[in-house]
Amino acid sequence: MPQFIHKYRLALIVSLLLLAGFALRTFFVYQNSRHQIRESIIEQGLPLTGDTIYSEINKDILRPIFISSLMAHDTFLKDWIINGEGDVTQINRYLKEVKDKYGTVSSFFISEKTRRYYYGNGVLKTISEKDHHDVWYFRARAMKTDYVVDVDSDEANRGRLTVFINHRVVDSNGKFLGITGVGLTIDKIASFVHEYEKRFNRHIYFADKQGNLVLTGVGQQLKNISGLSNYVGTILSADKMRAPLRLEYVKNQHNMLLNVRYIPDLSWYLLVEQDETEALAGLNRDLVLQMATSTPVLLLILAIIIITIQKNQNQLNHLVSTDALTGCLNRHAFLARIPAWKKRFQRTSKAPQVLLVDLDHFKNINDQFGHLEGDAVLKHIAHLLQEEAHTNEMVVRWGGEEFLLFLQRPDQVEATAERLRKRIASQEIRLGSHPLKITASIGATEWQAGESLDHVVARADIALYEAKHGGRDQVCVR
Numbered sequence: 001m002p003q004f005i006h007k008y009r010l011a012l013i014v015s016l017l018l019l020a021g022f023a024l025r026t027f028f029v030y031q032n033s034r035h036q037i038r039e040s041i042i043e044q045g046l047p048l049t050g051d052t053i054y055s056e057i058n059k060d061i062l063r064p065i066f067i068s069s070l071m072a073h074d075t076f077l078k079d080w081i082i083n084g085e086g087d088v089t090q091i092n093r094y095l096k097e098v099k100d101k102y103g104t105v106s107s108f109f110i111s112e113k114t115r116r117y118y119y120g121n122g123v124l125k126t127i128s129e130k131d132h133h134d135v136w137y138f139r140a141r142a143m144k145t146d147y148v149v150d151v152d153s154d155e156a157n158r159g160r161l162t163v164f165i166n167h168r169v170v171d172s173n174g175k176f177l178g179i180t181g182v183g184l185t186i187d188k189i190a191s192f193v194h195e196y197e198k199r200f201n202r203h204i205y206f207a208d209k210q211g212n213l214v215l216t217g218v219g220q221q222l223k224n225i226s227g228l229s230n231y232v233g234t235i236l237s238a239d240k241m242r243a244p245l246r247l248e249y250v251k252n253q254h255n256m257l258l259n260v261r262y263i264p265d266l267s268w269y270l271l272v273e274q275d276e277t278e279a280l281a282g283l284n285r286d287l288v289l290q291m292a293t294s295t296p297v298l299l300l301i302l303a304i305i306i307i308t309i310q311k312n313q314n315q316l317n318h319l320v321s322t323d324a325l326t327g328c329l330n331r332h333a334f335l336a337r338i339p340a341w342k343k344r345f346q347r348t349s350k351a352p353q354v355l356l357v358d359l360d361h362f363k364n365i366n367d368q369f370g371h372l373e374g375d376a377v378l379k380h381i382a383h384l385l386q387e388e389a390h391t392n393e394m395v396v397r398w399g400g401e402e403f404l405l406f407l408q409r410p411d412q413v414e415a416t417a418e419r420l421r422k423r424i425a426s427q428e429i430r431l432g433s434h435p436l437k438i439t440a441s442i443g444a445t446e447w448q449a450g451e452s453l454d455h456v457v458a459r460a461d462i463a464l465y466e467a468k469h470g471g472r473d474q475v476c477v478r
């Protein structure tokens with residue numbers, strides 16, 4: 001494993017850098033997009049929805065509040081009450097005209113004195129403290145403010161859910177005369193809110209000061225909305241804040257963003273909620289898609305880089321380890337390989353054979369035919385020696401026309417060297433039109449266990465010297 005790491009170190013470093021760069025870039029782009037989506041929801045989406053709903057509510061509810069106020073201050077109405085509620089057709093006509101003129105779904109007056117409920121078509125009923133339908137009147141009667149907005153079913157309108165503006169009527173001395181006002185169906189507001197919810201994938205709630213949901217989801221309470229129970233107190237304090245309140249909470253393992261604003265005219269809280277996890281789903285899908293498409297491309301680039309680096313490295317290794325002219329190992333590469341080579345052959349019982357081969361009278365060839373032809377002879381002999389060598393054996397260019405062979409053979413060292421000498425001597429090399437015979441002297445020995453490289457090479461050198469002085473074209477063993 002460490003050898004593998006060493007061999008592919010450059011490729012591994014480049015791959016890791018590329019992967020790290022890709023991962024970092026993806027991470028930062030994702031974080032940035034996530035931040036932008038989140039900011040746009042918090043800073044723009046939710047407040048803008050709140051603004052729009054708020055102005056729509058104002059448009060739809062503040063006008064009826066204004067109408068109710070006009071009615072409560074109308075001198076005709078007050079005089080008619082103070083004069084004993086005589087001609088009922090007059091009040092009916094008045095209420096009908098208000099209803100038709102302003103397009104409300106109902107208009108009404110309840111007299112404190114007679115407890116009669118007047119509307120456009122006559123007297124609807126006489127209200128009673130015992131009737132639970134009439135509780136609202138006694139609540140409105142006790143209120144400190146001029147009016148209150150109530151969401152209730154309308155008995156004069158087949159029980160439709162209606163927003164009532166209940167306005168107190170008092171005489172010039174401040175004596176309470178009754179409650180008047182108009183009602184409007186919440187269908188329009190509800191459908192507007194619903195459309196907004198659908199279009200922007202947001203939830204919109206309205207809550208009163210007690211934390212009851214109004215307008216939509218009537219009958220429920222804020223504390224029952226999943227994830228919100230811990231924040232009811234904070235939400236109901238939004239009326240004391242200048243700016244809309246921002247909250248973040250977890251609902252069914254989804255991160256929710258909430259914007260709360262108070263509508264003072266209605267004493268309601270408007271809550272706009274968005275599921276951030278859902279809003280980020282598109283981004284997460286994009287991330288997966290990006291990974292799925294760019295990973296194969298990245299792997300392909302990595303493979304190309306690794307192959308190119310490896311190819312170049314192999315070429316470089318070859319260049320630095322071999323002799324340029326003959327293709328044999330050079331001294332430097334040989335010395336680097338020898339420890340591993342020695343270790344491998346120490347395990348076998350037969351000692352490695354070391355042959356120092358030196359061409360005879362090579363100087364004459366150079367002198368006679370020139371250096372280029374001399375090179376060609378060197379190449380030829382080097383090729384022959386490499387052919388002779390088996391796998392795991394080494395042929396080193398030791399000097400100018402001197403080659404050192406490290407062999408592992410079952411034969412006697414002398415037999416090996418002699419066979420090689422004969423093969424060299426039997427060569428006929430053509431230099432231009434001249435056939436040339438060449439011979440070599442060989443100093444041969446065996447590498448004994450525990451012996452140093454210098455020692456064995458020196459012995460081979462002595463053997464070679466003896467071969468040269470013995471007349472050349474011969475083998476000497478030491």
Ligand SMILES: Nc1nc2c(ncn2[C@@H]2O[C@H](COP(=O)(O)OP(=O)(O)OP(=O)(O)O)[C@@H](O)[C@H]2O)c(=O)[nH]1
Nearest residue numbers: 358359360361362363364366371372374375400401
């Ligand atoms: N063409 C060529 N000649 C080389 C190269 N390297 C060394 N030589 C030559 O090889 C010759 C070696 O000469 P010597 O050392 O006198 O040996 P020799 O002539 O072979 O004689 P002996 O070894 O005594 O038989 C010299 O002329 C060197 O210039 C080479 O790469 N190319």
